[in-house]
Amino acid sequence: MEEVVLNSGDTAWMLISTGLVTLMIPGLALFYGGMVRVKSLLNMMMMSFGALALVFVIWIAVGFSLVFGNSVGDRGLIGDATQFLFLKGLDNSTALIGTIPAAVFIAFQGLFAAITVALISGSIADRAKFGAWMIFAGAWVTLVYFPVAHWVFAFDDFVAKSGGWIANDLGAIDFAGGTAVHINAGAAGLALALILGKRVGFGRVAMRPHSLPLVMLGAALLWVGWFGFNAGSAVASNGTAGLALLNTMAATTAAVLAWLLVEKIRDGHATSLGAASGVVAGLVAITPACAAVDASGALAIGAIAGVLCALSVGLKFKFGYDDSLDVVAVHLVGGIVGTVMIGFVGEEVGLFHGGGTDQLVSQIIGAAAVLAYSFVATLIIGKLIDLIFGFRITIDEEVEGIDIAVHAERAYELFDNNQGSAFALSKGGQL
Amino acid sequence: MKLITAIIKPAKLDDVKDALQAAGITGMTVSEASGFGRQMGHTEVYRGTEYKVNLVHKVRLEVLVDEPNVESALDLIVKAAHTGSIGDGKVWTTAVDQVVRVRTGERGSAAI
Structure with missing residues (x-):
């Protein structure tokens, strides 16, 4: 093996990418928060912040090792939990992974885990106990995200000798997490929405977004952060990162146009x-797909995703599941579109580029495996939490608003509402 | 004495207020209101889901007027609030038994 040396250009880009991906947490919190009614805004944002805090701690303790440790029995299913327990041997200033400090790679990948969990929260707006959500976040990331990320992200001989089955044996392409992050979160969101059931008044009472400017600001922050997510997944400052960045822009703009066109017509x-x-x-x-297609391919993926996702948002009313903020329609459907489309428009490997159907089949198998595992495992985890702790707040609390009931706060002081309120001196205050 | 209550379009509030002030009617109470009349609200659409918004944003204006000025005040309000389109609102009057100015204790017309 050739000697690995630190590349400062790669390191600089990955430090920046890690910062960008961190920006996706408040981005998601605002995107989701603006879409809920004003009485649940804080809870919506707290589910993202809570997931980040808890998941990253678990990531350091055992998560990184479960994802990037040597595959147990070389089966490609889960990494060795003890190899990098508490980042053994990696949490110093000299250890390298690829051409960058191990510390940077660990932080970057840890944020992927956190984002994935936070994405799920969109399907259970307004009604989940915060404590139950946190228990779910810890259990889900450990039992679902870490194995799936190992399948998809752990390449042989990169961090450890043997990696995951989707990356190495199946050879499905998932550059930055269409399966591990989005199909995973989307399937989990569907399962959790089924476990928790519908909100009071779902399909009957108007549940309009309380602040569309927050939604748009959140989407914009996600967009910026996503450059770190996608182009950062090159783990290098090179042409692959550049292509990923361009394609990210191309697909996103095409998807905006496609979604708006569907709306205008429908x-x-x-x-x-x-x-x-x-x-x-x-x-x-x-x-x-961001490193596997050319710009035309990216435009096609974006346009198809824009149309199919826009058409999917009505499904929850048709089938009667309360995926409150459309995690299924956006992340599951979008993730499947991107993952499968590689089989058609992927450079060299895609059907339209003379690659035959092999890659297409691999992509479908990868997508289906993650979808099935995530859905079933989430059903079990969610049901157990519901049985043991109870996942939902009471109907009265939900009607009054989860922010007040669970967090004892309200998002906005919309009126100067001092009348009738006073310091609670019993809590030790002395005026 | 009469209490004039006017439910009008928020955008017409300034016109009505200016018209009344110009006519020497110097006091009024304004509050935010929502409701519907014949127009029955409007429709909003979020991610393809349509919501019928029945309650429309309005402004409620309350003015106390001495008997001789009631008709002219009504005319002023109606004229200033008029756009001709549906949803312009309504104005009505209510008989008032007594009015007291809190600061001075004056009663009746003197308190208006």
């Missing part, structure tokens, strides 16, 4: 929520 209006949703649909769909 509903008569091109909406701001549609534009923001198109942004995320395009970003999701190009995630697995």
